[in-house]
Amino acid sequence: MSDEAELARQAFGERLRNLRKDARLKGRELAELTGLHPTKVSRLEHGRQNPSENDIRVWCIACRAETQIPELIATYRDIALMWEHNRTKLRGGMKRVQAQGTPLYESTKLLRAYESICPPGILQTPGYVRAVMQATADLYELPDDIEEATAARLERQRLLYSGRHRYSFVLEYGALNIIMGGVDTMIEQLDFLESAARLPSVALGIIPANAVRRLWGGEGFYIFDDAMVRTETFIGRIRTVEPQEVAFMARVFRTLQSQAVYGEQARKLIAVRRAELVQLRESS
Incomplete structure (x- = not known):
């Protein structure tokens, strides 16, 4: 099950990368436009770091894909629901x-x-x-x-x-x-x-x-x-x-x-x- 959630995160990162490429932006150019660190841009595209909803918004704006913001945020909320570690859940x-x-x-x-x-x-x-x-x-x-x-x-x-x-x-x-x-x-x-x-x-x-x-x-x-x-x-x-x-x-x-x-x-x-x-x- 954790593999399924990980694959979903990687697929989401691929969507972000494709948005950047469709906008004909290099990673550093996107970083400058969004204020994100270039390393974070790379980690988000490879599914190694979770984006915030604001990260998704500024990414789409920089790529001139504002119309995709609601759908991408809804998709990532679904991914965030997928996997919850018991140790974290039970901490409280x-x-x-x-x-x-x-x-x-x-x-x-x-x-x-x-x-x-x-x-x-x-x-x-x-x-x-x-x-x-x-x-x-x-x-x-x-x-x-x-x-x-x-x-x-x-x-x-x-x-x-x-x-x-x-x-x-x-x-x-x-x-x-x-x-x-x-x-x-x-x-x-x-x-x-x-x-x-x-x-x-x-x-x-x-x-x-x-x-x-x-x-x-x-x-x-x-x-x-x-x-x-x-x-x-x-x-x-x-x-x-x-x-x-x-x-x-x-x-x-x-x-x-x-x-x-x-x-x-x-x-x-x-x-x-x-x-x-x-x-x-x-x-x-």
């Missing part, structure tokens, strides 16, 4: 990150989410969220704001019951297998998934472990209406608002959806895993 604490995400959930009418290793955040129980936050704090060596971050994430759960939002979730069966916070925590989590699947606002599908696949499992992703797609790795998060990419990920979601079971069949899979955990608890 986990509570801040969770709270910042809530307005997006509030404004989204249809949330589609696929997860292969854990339940979606909005469907996580307090104990499960605490375990996730503790693991995150340990991994990234963060200050202890676990309780505050847990409360901030759980605050979104009210949206499940508001009647103003719809949710479509697809989980791999493997997402039920990974134990976070202990066996009792995971049993509680499965109980909540089973009850959430009965909510009128929620469609919960589970892809059985033995399903014949039309598409392989992969990293989780979230589609907010038809406006944005977000996915995350250990290193960072990628977001895109490019309509073609959002449409493609919606197609991916539909394919994964077609492999899932719903209703009573999904609840049976949850019950099977719950029984395994109860047996594990009794034998330990």
Whole structure:
């Protein structure tokens, strides 16, 4: 994913270079006209430095391409959204990150989410969220704001019951297998998934472990209406608002959806895993 963002930056730099060449300006001439250092001109054209919006404006003016300013700025804003490193994102604490995400959930009418290793955040129980936050704090060596971050994430759960939002979730069966916070925590989590699947606002599908696949499992992703797609790795998060990419990920979601079971069949899979955990608890 970071490679995709890097390629996008390089392509943007190429567009700036082509504007300069079309204006028949040398790099030093452009630097003089814009007040940019010649080294910065070179770094921007090779995608090795991020431009400011003012850099884009003065560049276009110097190249007599003022009409391209709005489109170029919009394009670069999309690129800037693409990649966000987790270490940078979490620098202000986990509570801040969770709270910042809530307005997006509030404004989204249809949330589609696929997860292969854990339940979606909005469907996580307090104990499960605490375990996730503790693991995150340990991994990234963060200050202890676990309780505050847990409360901030759980605050979104009210949206499940508001009647103003719809949710479509697809989980791999493997997402039920990974134990976070202990066996009792995971049993509680499965109980909540089973009850959430009965909510009128929620469609919960589970892809059985033995399903014949039309598409392989992969990293989780979230589609907010038809406006944005977000996915995350250990290193960072990628977001895109490019309509073609959002449409493609919606197609991916539909394919994964077609492999899932719903209703009573999904609840049976949850019950099977719950029984395994109860047996594990009794034998330990």
